[in-house]
Amino acid sequence: MKIKRFTFVINFLFLVICISSAMAQTPQENKEKYDLYRIRLKYEMMYYSGDAMVRGSHLPMERRYMSGGKRVGYWADATWWQGHYVAVLATEYYLKKLHGESTDATLEELRLAVQTYNRLDLEAEQCWGADTFYSPNGYYIRDDVNNDNLPNFSTVDVIHGDYRHCGDTLSTSNTPSQDQAWASYLGFALTLKLVDDSALCSEVRQIARRMLKGMQYTSPRGRKSWQVVNPVNGNVDQVAGDIKWLKYAHARVGTMLSGEDMNFDRSGNAYWRSMWDVVQNNVFLSNSGNFRWYGIMVLSTVMNDDARGSRHCYDWLVKKGFSLAKKRPDLQQPMLFPHLPLANVVLHGYNGKNPQPDTLYVQMLNAAPERGAGTYTVSDTTIRTSAPWHSLSLFCPWHTGSTGDFNMIDYMLLYNLYCIVYQEHLPDYQPFWE
Numbered sequence: 001m002k003i004k005r006f007t008f009v010i011n012f013l014f015l016v017i018c019i020s021s022a023m024a025q026t027p028q029e030n031k032e033k034y035d036l037y038r039i040r041l042k043y044e045m046m047y048y049s050g051d052a053m054v055r056g057s058h059l060p061m062e063r064r065y066m067s068g069g070k071r072v073g074y075w076a077d078a079t080w081w082q083g084h085y086v087a088v089l090a091t092e093y094y095l096k097k098l099h100g101e102s103t104d105a106t107l108e109e110l111r112l113a114v115q116t117y118n119r120l121d122l123e124a125e126q127c128w129g130a131d132t133f134y135s136p137n138g139y140y141i142r143d144d145v146n147n148d149n150l151p152n153f154s155t156v157d158v159i160h161g162d163y164r165h166c167g168d169t170l171s172t173s174n175t176p177s178q179d180q181a182w183a184s185y186l187g188f189a190l191t192l193k194l195v196d197d198s199a200l201c202s203e204v205r206q207i208a209r210r211m212l213k214g215m216q217y218t219s220p221r222g223r224k225s226w227q228v229v230n231p232v233n234g235n236v237d238q239v240a241g242d243i244k245w246l247k248y249a250h251a252r253v254g255t256m257l258s259g260e261d262m263n264f265d266r267s268g269n270a271y272w273r274s275m276w277d278v279v280q281n282n283v284f285l286s287n288s289g290n291f292r293w294y295g296i297m298v299l300s301t302v303m304n305d306d307a308r309g310s311r312h313c314y315d316w317l318v319k320k321g322f323s324l325a326k327k328r329p330d331l332q333q334p335m336l337f338p339h340l341p342l343a344n345v346v347l348h349g350y351n352g353k354n355p356q357p358d359t360l361y362v363q364m365l366n367a368a369p370e371r372g373a374g375t376y377t378v379s380d381t382t383i384r385t386s387a388p389w390h391s392l393s394l395f396c397p398w399h400t401g402s403t404g405d406f407n408m409i410d411y412m413l414l415y416n417l418y419c420i421v422y423q424e425h426l427p428d429y430q431p432f433w434e
Helices: 001-021 027-043 076-100 104-127 147-152 178-194 198-213 238-259 270-281 291-305 314-328 339-348 359-367 409-423
Strands: 063-067 068-072 159-160 217-218 224-226 237-238 373-376 381-383 405-406
Touching: 063 373, 068 238, 076 178, 076 224, 104 178, 147 359, 159 178, 159 291, 159 359, 178 198, 178 238, 178 291, 178 339, 217 339, 224 238, 237 359, 238 291, 291 314, 291 339, 339 409, 359 381, 359 409
Parallel strands: 068 159
Antiparallel strands: 063 068, 063 405, 217 224, 373 381, 373 405
């Protein structure tokens, strides 16, 4: 075991040392990095069982790190990562199809990733002691991984996730919340746009519908409100005040994804539309930089909404990305959430006035180290991957304190979107929901 731990440290230090030579990359080298990250994700950072109903499988870990001399595999907000993982697979499928390559393996992996939502949904009520729920209903847990899954992972000694909170009425760490839905919206939308498998797309629409319904609560007295309520014990896992400012966008996105009218609690009326506009135009209200920035911009990306009704969402996303980066120079990001303008183009076509050259994206992709990004502490010294790959993910760049090696889902999604937008031609610019 000591030899394994020593090898883990040496490998990690080696990837950091190699960073200085990673800047002069070629397109082929960036593709090779993508392939290496994908292999590591599939075979080291998740349990690929081939059956989405097997507990703990097809759910990527967030990172691996050392603690107390042990290698820890860490799952947190796993459905949030799952949405991005689905987005990676949908874009990979499309690129392979364009290039005339076999899509079978990617499509199967995508099916399993989507079906994992059903497993997490079916397991949720059992966590709180109920065994009378036999079909998915939109109430899900974020992960179902614990140390029982250790035999499925050769690169970790301990598993740490939110499943330890299963059944805990004092914690909402493994219950649904709107931020878990944001990334799923992105993954679902890209699947509906890019993947020509009717059965899979139908399942995506059903899951999206249930996810929205799971945030829409009707009390015994018939009062409607956007909140997450545990169907077993009646606990309120996310209060209405957390969701209401974004409920117009949730309802609009839900309608697009599910194909059904998801308006609820008068969420689609003019008042809540105006509240959504206020939220979009005042995304700077929080100076610290948190997940709400990301949620607002993901919802805008999927809706193709720029807060002015002009449908120049691409321009708005680019402007906000650069503005937020300037507001938080400590994050060392040239542009926050650089994948979202590209995702908007893929979903809706280009309707902007200021197309960005590919230079920024090429530089970011070139800068990613061959063996993946990460942060490690040796003799009280922190060794960190160079920016912009120095934080946990481009999706949450304020997480600069996370240690270990990261899953690199952010690179993979950025790479695929870059290739689709700058190197290929989308044959169909129709909105994904039509």
